[in-house]
Amino acid sequence: MIVVMKPGAGPEHIQHVVDLVHEFGLEDHVIYGTDRTVIACLGDKRMLEKDAIENAPMVEKVVPILAPYKMASLEVKREKTTIAIGPQQFPIGGVKVGVIAGPCAVESRQQVLDTAEAIKAAGAIGLRGGAFKPRTSPYAFQGMGKAGLDLLAEAREKTGLAIVTEVIGTEQVALCANYADVLQIGARNMQHYPLLEAVGRVNKPVLLKRGMSASLDEFLLAAEYIIHAGNPNVILCERGIRTFESYVRNTLPLAAIPALRERTHLPIVIDPSHGTGHAHMVPAMSLAAVAAGADGVILECHPDPEHAASDGAQSITPQTFSNLMDRLRRVAQAVDRDL
């Protein structure tokens, strides 16, 4: 942490900050520049709430130096983490790119089984589907609940696909962990800390979606919550951020892939469905995600998008999915990966 003093700060102001720094268990290092005095604070106390120093007299700003997370960082673990998911223990984070697909919400037995078989045939390794749905409106379809989980389990039985399903509250964690191979934390829950802690105490991989206005620090701190609670198997999922752009539901910032690689060992999956909000943009952005180095892609796929109970506008058909898989494979190979 660096404390920058305002021009005109006197010895008494500097001493006051130095005293605070000592109180916080840090060492000070004062540097007198031509225009500014800055006080470098030494010692690893990243857990301390230090921006309060900003309130001391004649302090201009406080600049943090260390990343606030630890176990998610490359400083603690330099080699990439690989997480095996599902009955066939498909590794996410290795050379192969993993593709997960399925409907936004589980709606019926036929919908789930048809989709599962189609995506399996095309090369997917996981089936996504929501049994509990976090809906923006209280009047929208809220999911089939436990009955939906049963259908997902049946689809796994038939296809060997790993089941990825969202858990929307602490109450459902135990139930969902019984059924699913991967627990998904949705973007709107990325900072719901009781839920992060609850999935941190469970022995199932977690797919953690980035909040739609979360910084990378906040994203990795959410992962840190889960790891800190005991579960190291966190898959990061970029699903787009909220910006001024109106032609997309979210802006998908693929530069998050190389940026996260500089910061963390955790695998990175991209969601081009929420990341654009429109089915016709999903193929281009899926190809781009793989080219940019994603470890996986998660897609919404529905046999009849026009009648989907939710997110129809961003769902592609199994036919489109199958064609896309062929193209994804070629791009994966062009960047020395495979599918």
Place this chain on the structure above:
Amino acid sequence: MIVVMKPGAGPEHIQHVVDLVHEFGLEDHVIYGTDRTVIACLGDKRMLEKDAIENAPMVEKVVPILAPYKMASLEVKREKTTIAIGPQQFPIGGVKVGVIAGPCAVESRQQVLDTAEAIKAAGAIGLRGGAFKPRTSPYAFQGMGKAGLDLLAEAREKTGLAIVTEVIGTEQVALCANYADVLQIGARNMQHYPLLEAVGRVNKPVLLKRGMSASLDEFLLAAEYIIHAGNPNVILCERGIRTFESYVRNTLPLAAIPALRERTHLPIVIDPSHGTGHAHMVPAMSLAAVAAGADGVILECHPDPEHAASDGAQSITPQTFSNLMDRLRRVAQAVDRDL
């Protein structure tokens, strides 16, 4: 809802959309323009997931016409709602502007009681303070828990102030509702639906903070969740949005006040502390909030901000608070309100 067809859409494409519209229980009204055909859909089915129509062939876009919320809207209730809070039943939403202040986190008996007495003397009507803290980092101070609630209750006893405290998970709703006069839902939980439903089943007013990237529709739908679950006493709180601006923690969009007035009957409170993130900007933005028509202001106030366990950088001292109250009163009177 208006469905806009692409140029070149033929009769078969239009018929296909008309069939979908009928299936959804709506009436169609087709308008043939010079460049585009548009299909207006009539009937009140705001709860339907209709953007799936976007996936039909030759559809360019779907434009919603109706707001997606009902009970929070002016269409259902035209007169402003007033919500009485605390032992003295201070009305929020009337002519008087209500000021709520207090520390980010409850830290000690003396901190709470000193703050409570100071703000009471200056004219505040509510005491805010967190006993359970949603912290971005798992290593940060997580709050005193039940012991903190006891201190808040003691402060209420001594001062008559209404107690406003955040509830961060469904597990704490019953406990917090026993102690607090107003349950606060934080910005990061604005779309945690199980929590919204839980506070909707409790007989205590709710202060609902806008998510930092929530649209007004999403904000009012979150209020709708609470009302729909049975609790009509929702106070809306604007606390700033995330933008590209770096000189503030959040950008405080005061135009939300007149915009919400056009849409809802619920009272509106502004949080200039989170809305700026820096103590030195809090007075100007508090004055601006009252001038723009806010029904209340909620402020972070700490007797020793440099040593605050959280949010020290944005907390003002009781002395600054007292001076600010005098200025707020003058501005309130200048816009025909009072404090």
Place this chain on the structure above:
Amino acid sequence: MIVVMKPGAGPEHIQHVVDLVHEFGLEDHVIYGTDRTVIACLGDKRMLEKDAIENAPMVEKVVPILAPYKMASLEVKREKTTIAIGPQQFPIGGVKVGVIAGPCAVESRQQVLDTAEAIKAAGAIGLRGGAFKPRTSPYAFQGMGKAGLDLLAEAREKTGLAIVTEVIGTEQVALCANYADVLQIGARNMQHYPLLEAVGRVNKPVLLKRGMSASLDEFLLAAEYIIHAGNPNVILCERGIRTFESYVRNTLPLAAIPALRERTHLPIVIDPSHGTGHAHMVPAMSLAAVAAGADGVILECHPDPEHAASDGAQSITPQTFSNLMDRLRRVAQAVDRDL
């Protein structure tokens, strides 16, 4: 400037950076922390392009410490600047709040004279109106040109109001400077440097609008261009920024007022018309601007907004303007200003 090295940086990497720092004419000061080495760079070379150091091996990031502008900063001039405008030399930046109003575009003699007389009667000190219009579409009304300037001059003659008009290209600077009392640089031209330099060589005050996604540093550097070219009379105008919010044309960040006060001595004017885009929000945001400490407000006012050639949706009528002025005066007095 502080250079933060990556963990694992060796003596050779540190020496390489130190050599670069010396080459750039700065002194180094190396601090070895527990997790990181940081290199503080001393010396006032704010004009140097230094982020290239980021490209040196094992550098994590470069943190600037000094603001990049000088003449616009409080470090060079601590007392607030007051700029006198118009035939009556009304001071902007003093105790009185100056209100400037008028149509987006000059459309006809009657429109201009009627508006001028109405706003003068209500207490305005300046008349705004565009003769050259920067329009998003090549098919939109582009302004009356020189004929419009003649009408503005006639209105000044009749009312004594200061004339504020936009200059959209270097070609019009001389012409506009002949007619206008204040030259306006629009938000879209805030970084058109040849234009900034051209108005910097003219002896007329400049109203510089903040670009819709400009940082405060970029805004003040644009002012610096004008001052550096020889014209110290720059009035800063906040007119809203582009964010994800869709209920407004722009989000008006009033916290820019206290933030700019911490950085610059230049006067600050707020534009609630562009800052919201909707006439019904203009009064609330004008009141808020004055409460937050603005030195002036600039408003779009049109006798017949429904038929305005541009920006009708955000223009208020002279009647609304007159009522608003009464309320603005009361709020100004409540914050120890006047109108």
Place this chain on the structure above:
Amino acid sequence: MIVVMKPGAGPEHIQHVVDLVHEFGLEDHVIYGTDRTVIACLGDKRMLEKDAIENAPMVEKVVPILAPYKMASLEVKREKTTIAIGPQQFPIGGVKVGVIAGPCAVESRQQVLDTAEAIKAAGAIGLRGGAFKPRTSPYAFQGMGKAGLDLLAEAREKTGLAIVTEVIGTEQVALCANYADVLQIGARNMQHYPLLEAVGRVNKPVLLKRGMSASLDEFLLAAEYIIHAGNPNVILCERGIRTFESYVRNTLPLAAIPALRERTHLPIVIDPSHGTGHAHMVPAMSLAAVAAGADGVILECHPDPEHAASDGAQSITPQTFSNLMDRLRRVAQAVDRDL
């Protein structure tokens, strides 16, 4: 255009809007719904300023239906435009992906020639380099001017590369058009209309960068200005937008590629250097751009980025560029393009 009336709008309010619609030369079509009356307006008057209707009594909002641009749109020209650039008339917009590279600013003869030869050898088709630099700070290096253009011309002579250079003011258009093969309009000038018109009157292709907070409509309207002035050879360049993200200089929204393809026939080039701001992210985002369907990529490449006079942090070395070209070629082939 659709006008949505507020609930409670009476026949007189509807008639008033209908009268306005007629006045504007449009036909009305009134639809009475259960909750709202909407008025569809028929007729092609996209150039009209129609949002003024929003100001009519009891109007809730005005929803545009038609895109505001014409000649840039697929409605006027359905097949993709191909633009040949440079002495070897390399086509941008065909099957081959064109790569343009070079330093941010022309600094010396050796810098330019070395870079030109290196990128030519690696397969580039164009050389970029600024002779006139729009700099955020008046104290930064402003470019070599005409001497820089001479060096670029010499490099073309030697390598056959097409020269792409930025023109920052109307004054330089004639000079730059004499030297360059492609005139670049920078992001900060995307809405400087006199400049758009000036390059529209010149017989050289224009590379138009998207403004950092421009909507796609505004971007295509800027292209429309150039085409409307007589120059149909506009190459669109996405270079990133300003968002809340701080780990990048700009957020690069690659979904703009499929979105623009739905709207325009113009070729699309991506700038991953400005689009990220950090050299280490440039390769991943270049690969992603090609996978997403870009017609070209424009990159900053400098033989000694640590000493670059501008934008060093985002410049890659010729060696990195050469390696990247091999990978780009493989990805291009994987999506049925070539390099």
